[in-house]
Amino acid sequence: MRSTFMGLETARRGMFTQQSALHTTGHNISNANTPGYTRQRINFEQTEPYPNASLNRPQIPGQVGTGVKTGSIQRVRESFLDIQYRSENNKLGYWETRAEAYTKLEEVLNEPSESGLAKTMDQFWQSLQDLAVNPTNPGARSVVRQRGIAVAETFNYLHNSLSSIQQDLKNEVSVTGKEINSLTYQISKINGQIADVEPHGYLPNDLYDERDRLIDQLASIVNIKVDYTNSGGRSLKMADGQAVIKMVSDSGKELGILVSGDRNNNMTVNFDGADESVKTVSIGDSKFNFTDLNSTGKLKALVDSYGYEANGKVAGVYPEMMKELDNLAFTFATEFNNVHKDGMSPNDIAGKTKARNPFFADADNTNPLRKGFASRIELADAINKSLDNIATADGSSITGATIGDSTNILKLANIINDKFDYAGDNEQANFRNYYEGVIGGMAVKSQEAVRLTQNSGSLRESVENRRKSVSSVSLDEEMTNMIQFQHAYNASARMITLQDEMLDKIINGMGTVGR
Numbered sequence: 001m002r003s004t005f006m007g008l009e010t011a012r013r014g015m016f017t018q019q020s021a022l023h024t025t026g027h028n029i030s031n032a033n034t035p036g037y038t039r040q041r042i043n044f045e046q047t048e049p050y051p052n053a054s055l056n057r058p059q060i061p062g063q064v065g066t067g068v069k070t071g072s073i074q075r076v077r078e079s080f081l082d083i084q085y086r087s088e089n090n091k092l093g094y095w096e097t098r099a100e101a102y103t104k105l106e107e108v109l110n111e112p113s114e115s116g117l118a119k120t121m122d123q124f125w126q127s128l129q130d131l132a133v134n135p136t137n138p139g140a141r142s143v144v145r146q147r148g149i150a151v152a153e154t155f156n157y158l159h160n161s162l163s164s165i166q167q168d169l170k171n172e173v174s175v176t177g178k179e180i181n182s183l184t185y186q187i188s189k190i191n192g193q194i195a196d197v198e199p200h201g202y203l204p205n206d207l208y209d210e211r212d213r214l215i216d217q218l219a220s221i222v223n224i225k226v227d228y229t230n231s232g233g234r235s236l237k238m239a240d241g242q243a244v245i246k247m248v249s250d251s252g253k254e255l256g257i258l259v260s261g262d263r264n265n266n267m268t269v270n271f272d273g274a275d276e277s278v279k280t281v282s283i284g285d286s287k288f289n290f291t292d293l294n295s296t297g298k299l300k301a302l303v304d305s306y307g308y309e310a311n312g313k314v315a316g317v318y319p320e321m322m323k324e325l326d327n328l329a330f331t332f333a334t335e336f337n338n339v340h341k342d343g344m345s346p347n348d349i350a351g352k353t354k355a356r357n358p359f360f361a362d363a364d365n366t367n368p369l370r371k372g373f374a375s376r377i378e379l380a381d382a383i384n385k386s387l388d389n390i391a392t393a394d395g396s397s398i399t400g401a402t403i404g405d406s407t408n409i410l411k412l413a414n415i416i417n418d419k420f421d422y423a424g425d426n427e428q429a430n431f432r433n434y435y436e437g438v439i440g441g442m443a444v445k446s447q448e449a450v451r452l453t454q455n456s457g458s459l460r461e462s463v464e465n466r467r468k469s470v471s472s473v474s475l476d477e478e479m480t481n482m483i484q485f486q487h488a489y490n491a492s493a494r495m496i497t498l499q500d501e502m503l504d505k506i507i508n509g510m511g512t513v514g515r
Contacts, residue, residue, distance in 0.1 A: 006050070006066070007499040013047060013067035014492030020070045021485040025478050032473040036213035038075040039473045040205055045071035074238060075205045081467040082212065086219035086226075088460035090297050093220035095453040097301035101169070101317055102446035108161045109321075111439045118435060120154045121416070123147050128413035135392040135406040142387055145379065148359065152377045155329045159322060159374035166318040169306040170271070173278070176221060176299050177269045183218045184245065184264035187211055191242040192262030198241070199233020208240055215243065222247050222267075223295035224258065247283065249294045256283030269299070273309030277319070317445075322374070324423075324438045329374040331422045332431060333360040336415055343391030343408030344401040350388075354398050357382040357389050370424075 021042040031037040049063035110116045124147040131140040190211045197204040218224060225248045228241040235241070245259040247267070258265055265284030273279030278290045290308045293300055307316035337358040348354055361380040382389040393405035419428035429437070 010067035011492045011495035015489055017068045017070050018485045018489035024073055025482050028473045029478050036209050038077050038209050038471045040073055041076055043071040043074055044068050072203055076471055078470045084463045085467055088463050089220045090223050092456040092460050093298040094296035094301045095449055095456050097298045099449035099453045101305035102449050104165050117154050120150050124151050125416050128409055132406040132409045132413055136403055138387055141390055148379050155374040155377050159325055162318055162322050169302055173269050173302045173306055177267055180221055181266045183214050184258045187214050187259050188262050188264040195231045195242055198231035198235040198239045201234045221299050222297045255288050256286050274314050277307040277309045277314045278303045279309040325374040326370050327422045329377045330370045331420050333377055335420055339411050340391050342395045344393040344395045345391040346388040346403050349401050349403055354395055359383055
């Protein structure tokens with residue numbers, strides 16, 4: 001026979017369960033604006049019916065329900081959307097950082113403008129043409145020297161500015177490595193806390209949220225794969241478990257384990273390549289070549305911009321641009337000097353000798369001098385000391401040269417139209433075309449980075465909106481739930497009142513017949 005007070009217990013369970021649901025609703029409402037918070041819900045479960053199936057069960061027609069209980073408090077989250085979001089966030093981290101690097105590059109080169117290298121070179125060529133009109137004019141000679149100084153200083157400024165930004169990128173690479181280690185350390189500690197809670201049959205939802213928030217941040221920096229391992233004990237089947245985070249390439253190749261349980265492996269970007277470029281990356285005790293990373297993320301974009309070693313050579317946005325500047329400066333200075341040395345200056349004509357003075361210092365035909373040449377190009381001492389060392393006349397005959405001859409200065413003025421091998425790849429181009437090609441190539445890559453940043457941002461926003469539609473707190477929905485749970489609570493309380501009245505009739509009203 002069932003218990004006389006069974007109805008009271010059923011109603012009590014209903015009250016307590018609805019009260020737990022109201023508490024969870026209040027928790028959701030309180031955290032509606034908390035970053036990374038995932039709304040939670042009560043999973044209602046029926047309690048065991050009465051009686052149990054056994055030989056000594058009471059003989060009643062069928063099992064009677066005994067009420068409701070709180071099975072678990074679960075986050076409302078879609079793991080597939082998390083994977084999508086982290087993938088898009090990883091791409092956005094890469095293209096945002098790459099676009100920023102190109103933006104700084106464009107700001108330094110500043111083309112086209114009145115202060116860029118192209119304009120400075122045009123003014124230099126114009127000064128040579130003006131001198132060719134009147135080679136005896138000291139004012140025109142002075143302008144040529146000043147324009148030459150401006151060309152050298154422009155090359156110096158561009159190289160030094162790019163070198164400074166490159167150093168900033170190196171520092172940012174190091175800082176980003178420390179940020180990765182900080183995130184993985186925090187995730188490992190949260191893993192440890194989760195491992196302490198889950199075996200007791202609880203779901204540490206707030207810890208899950210914090211861990212997911214940190215994983216989202218980590219995913220924007222490097223490409224990762226996240227797996228989960230069971231915490232053991234009495235862990236629920238729906239428990240997330242401990243996160244195992246691996247750094248992978250786009251093809252899924254595992255490069256190293258960043259987090260496993262409550263331990264993390266520190267990651268270090270090694271500047272062990274040529275010219276302090278990045279050659280290898282260390283994760284814990286393991287090491288792999290940076291070229292194996294072959295993925296996206298902020299770190300990849302930073303190193304791509306700063307410089308890395310590939311096949312024994314330094315590659316990257318800034319090293320390649322600085323190399324182009326060195327090629328331009330070196331080839332221009334070398335070819336200009338070759339023509340200048342063949343001419344005769346007023347001092348040469350007066351002394352009936354051929355000094356073969358260069359116009360620019362520190363430029364000859366030895367290949368190693370190309371490296372960093374744009375940072376040190378300057379006028380030769382002879383030109384700085386005397387304007388009359390500028391070779392304007394034809395130098396084929398030392399005794400036949402005249403001060404009014406402008407043959408050599410015309411040759412110098414025409415160098416801009418002559419084709420030379422600037423890049424050392426046997427492809428000929430004149431100065432304008434080669435420099436325009438360099439600037440044009442940079443502009444195309446910059447435009448591509450900006451476009452892909454916008455595309456990646458749109459895709460991430462789209463996934464984020466879908467994720468929010470599932471996981472974020474809707475105050476309207478929570479208010480609806482609150483009313484629903486409140487009415488259910490009130491109904492359970494009314495059942496207790498009803499049961500009390502019935503028991504009062506049984507206890508105080510029965511057995512009084514005939515009195």
